[in-house]
Amino acid sequence: MAEFSALLTAKAEWKPHQIAKAGDLATLAAAATALAETVKSTLSLASAGMEVVKLLATLQNINPLLMALEALADEVLKQIQDLKEAGYWYLYVDPYYEGNVTPTQKYNYGFEQLRNKAGKRIWEIKDSSGNWTDTPNIPTLAQLNEEKAKPHYASPRKLIPGGYDRDNPLQDPLRSSSEGGVSKFPTFTTKEVIKEFVKAFDDEGDVPRYKLLGEVSAAPKAGEVVYDDDGNAFTGWDPKVDFGLELFDMGQASEDGSIVKNYVAARKALNSKQSVGKPNILGNTEFVGGSGAIAIVIASGDFQSFYDVFNQFSKMFSDIPEFASDTGKNLLDALTEIVTPNKVTVKLTQVDTKYQSFIVGDIIGGKIYNSIGEIIEIIDGSVVPTAMIGRKEVKDTDDEGMITSVMQDFNMNETERWLDMEVIVNPIRNIDGLNPWITGDMVLEMEKRGESGNPEIQDDVFPNYVFKGQDTTELPKASRIYPKVAIVAMEKLMVLPDSTPPDFGGIKIKDIVPGWGEFFQILENFVLQLKGMISDSSAFIQDMIDMIKQVEAFLEYMIKLIDEFLKFFQITLPSQGVYALYIPNQSEGNEGIQSELKNATGIPDLGYAAGLLFVGTEGDKLIAGGGSKNPIDLLALVLGLL
């Protein structure tokens, strides 16, 4: 039951983050550290080498350069140290990938109402003689209530997303999404993101959790006394339950037969931290330090723009694990699939040529499961007559006039009226999302009747497809229009296409700096060995020159790579679509941050949004250029908010 309720309450969770300790940036920081440390440890060698060549005029002015180099190495090390020490909580509100919050769709299900070619809904109006006639003119509510007018439903009745809305019959569900009409994309508004930010501070379940290390059988039995980090005893232990603090066993009773002197070394950890929990700032009555936050919301009124900004944003924050691109399907893939779903191959059977065979460009839709797509290719050689074997009773009269009957197979498709074919389909997002092609569903040709989306936004208008001829089903047979028809035999798994550069993961530090750390380790060991054996033998000098040449070549390569990487980080995110709120260090704890988040104005309520909230608490050291003790101010500085 607990697992079930956990599933029902998917929520954004707080996670720890330290710049220079996560993702690709950690790799770069490690490489820069190795270089800086190598430089420092080899400077003395450079000086020692100079003793041998001190008479050479070219080296007389090297000292200032050496000093500058050492100062720079110190600065790099300090910067990395600062970045490593700057720790935050972060909260990512993700409506679209793993979905730790649930986006909403703006539609209701209702019976499909017929539309004319212009996309207007068709109504039936009763005239004075009691006859019903069709009209695209919207009746009044009174006419509908008095049953003098009614929607002209498609026949047979079909429940569709964005169908006739009994509670709001006069407004077209396909009106502009800016006026509350249906949207093809799942909506999560800026207000909802901010609400999630505020809510996350109150989540009682988002606390540090520790899970058992090892097997239950190896842990102390339920009910035994266990100890916390300081050695305080606790009852209530159960190895099957998660607790909110780190626990230890009693440890060894004796050490080599003598009394244990160091209980810390003798004890064994029983659990380890699995989640960090929300920032533990309880307000100024219990926590003297301050806290601050930076909230960033990526938002747009149209999904395509949201997608574009999010793409850039996620590249820039690739040190946040959720945006990292190196594990399986990432967040951007999930968004890309919403914007441009992958093609699918659908095997169709019983394509009835009496109503024509499908061709490239046809829009087809599943009758029951509401899948929609455009045929973009008919696979060569896949069009073959459908094997339709029937059984029939054949009667035979023998010479004595006795009638015997036998069952025989026969080809029901002798005239090859029905065909099988494999088609590649570009799926089209329906109002309720992408629907699968289910075996056995009837596939019919579709045509455009009206549009949905927001006409004021480019690329935000989508055709509304209905089954071809559905407005003729009640007419006499001769006047009916019959759509092309088939049955879904199967959806075939498709190999994913190669991506088109530049990729989301196109630039990764760990790929462009492979082996930096190892290289500098080798270099450092080498020079340390040399230190003790400076000699003036010609063989040694030649070795030294050769080694320097290798290092020079490596450094040249490294500089080129950094340049490549720098090009990427020289960019500044365009301000359009990225909203930030900076809450400098304050002393009101979580409540103070919540209140600032709730009360801040200046953000429009846009339909598609995701958000990232950083929270930092005051430490005891000055950082951010000596102006603050809260790493949030350092973050504000480096993000360009100060």
Add this chain to the structure above:
Amino acid sequence: MAHPKGEWAEAEIRRDDIKKLLENTKQLAEMYSEIIGIKKAGWENVLRSREKRAEKEKQNG
């Protein structure tokens, strides 16, 4: 321009932390390269002068 206090505002977000780290690391690599280059030139001069001296000693017999 500083970000307004207590208000949401559109922001041109940068990553100066990564940029600065990259720039510093690059400068470090360049300067280190320059120093070892000078050092290499020095060692090469030492080798050359030794060769000359050895040649001279050889000529002088």
